[in-house]
Amino acid sequence: MTAPEVPRMPTTTGEPLLVVKNLKKYFPIRKGILIDRTVDHVKAVDDVSFEVRAGETLGLVGESGSGKTTSGYCVLQLLKPTSGSVLFNGQELTKMRKAGLRQVRRDLQVVFQDPYASLNPRMTVGDIVSEPLLVHDIGDRRSRRRSAEQLLEVVGFNPDFINRYPHEFSGGQRQRIGIARALALNPSLIVCDEPVSALDVSIQAQILNLLKDLQAEFGLAYLFIAHDLAVVRTMSDRIAVMNRGKIVEEGPAEEVYSNPQDPYSQALLAAVPIPDPRRMRERRAERRKHQDVLAESI
């Protein structure tokens, strides 16, 4: 790994790295022209608790509007939670000020969904990847550039293209740039928000394998947020299923997928198309059993 200037924060194995407790995020619904008043709230995240241990992946899965991305943003403090606690490395993030959060973000990074929108089009690849080092005032120009080259190498992006701009690259290559940027400060936890949903299957596999390799090599923990149940399954040690702002089921990945307990998780898993035409009938029958759970969402 590069950026040796940043010492890796030691974490005791088994100790949770991230503890989220009773997290709530309500968005007010306002009405009125002259007198602005709040008439109700959208409970995007409604009393959610989970933990992520060092080096493991917690998959947060759910459909659109389930609150999975909002939960991730509240962990990152990109959105201020309405209430609840976010403990990272023993520090309470919800009460921290900007300067404190900046220090925390060395250890807590993010990879966004859209590799087209999350990279500044006016910056070169090298500048994008080394920007975190600049923000944290690590090294000088030359060492930062060297770090950027090494980081790009690590994520399988040809460092010869360091002076090019993001628009010159495909979605998969851009996502590699985004991952290199997230790795720059040697974090212990990366929040991955739908990191492969904009990519084609063959490219998606490249990026998922890369994330697995990086985890094995650097002991990273992931909070892996996605709507694709198969993608979440392949990445996660434990899985939390979200529906309407709540976690309806949580457990080891194998258990949740092979024997879901909650009616919504059951319906969600039954709905996934399986690439095996011989099971078409069986799957259709299975889905009919859960129809009443889903009836409202049609």
Add this chain to the structure above:
Amino acid sequence: MPLLAVNNLHTFFKTREGEVRAVDGVSFTIDRGTMLGIVGESGCGKSVTMLSIMGLIELPGRVVDGSAVFQGRDLLKLKGATLEDIRGHEIGMIFQDPMTSLNPTLTIGTQITETLRRHLGMSKQQARKRAIELLQEVHIPNASSRLDDYPHRYSGGMRQRVMIAIAISCNPKLLIADEPTTALDVTVQAGVLDLLHELRSEHEMAVIIITHDMGVVAETANDILVMYAGQVVEHASAYDLFDRPEHPYTEALLEALPQVEGEGIRDGRLRSIPGRPPDLIDPPKGCRFAPRCAYAGLDDCAVVQPELREIRPGHWVRSRHPASERVAQPVGVG
């Protein structure tokens, strides 16, 4: 005689960099009442194929060559009003995005009755009655009261059901669905796919479903066409394609799919296909998949383009190294 026979279709787009060979020699047939899945990744030409058949290609694109014979008439030769009579009447279409396919300023009822009056010459009352039946048929609850709602009152899944209702309103012989569930949540997708299945058997309607999702074709189609870089690389029955995929691309694509069932998934790696699809302005001379293929050797792969050939009854493949003829181990990357 097949319901639709597409032969040697070529559709190119003129760009400043050169001519993009988006669809380059695509042929297939579909029989009455069957469901054909066309699957492939972005830019493989699956949507352009369908738009070409429907006469919906606009400049700078143009259909350069080929034919699409539907019930004895070549769609590619038809013009204006004749084509419009077929489109929406004998061939229905639904598109990916149900949010933008409906006019937000007209009620759902108006948008359904419009088609009925245009193609079937129904009176206002007749059309309204039929529209309610259609909404019931696509399982929209309280159909008669929902008819006067505007599209924004409908959820994504419901809007796609309305699009399906419009598409089937004139009892088409063929329904073309271009990524019909891509914008929908997985539980909503399941309902829409089940609906398509139900309608196909009830109306003896043929369906072409275009998708990037192998799971979606597996759960709907009788026959599957795999496209890569503007060409058909494999064409077989759904069972045969998933049981014994022949083309190295199809094989790799299936192995690249993350699985929801099974053990040891977390610790395994996915098969990834190195590189990315070729530039269609200047495609590889030989096999288009050769630069990414694990089996392309020092033989003709890079020089001579393989033909689409029938490797066993009903199973067509465009490769010099299909799985069942392979003796050599993969070269290089696996």
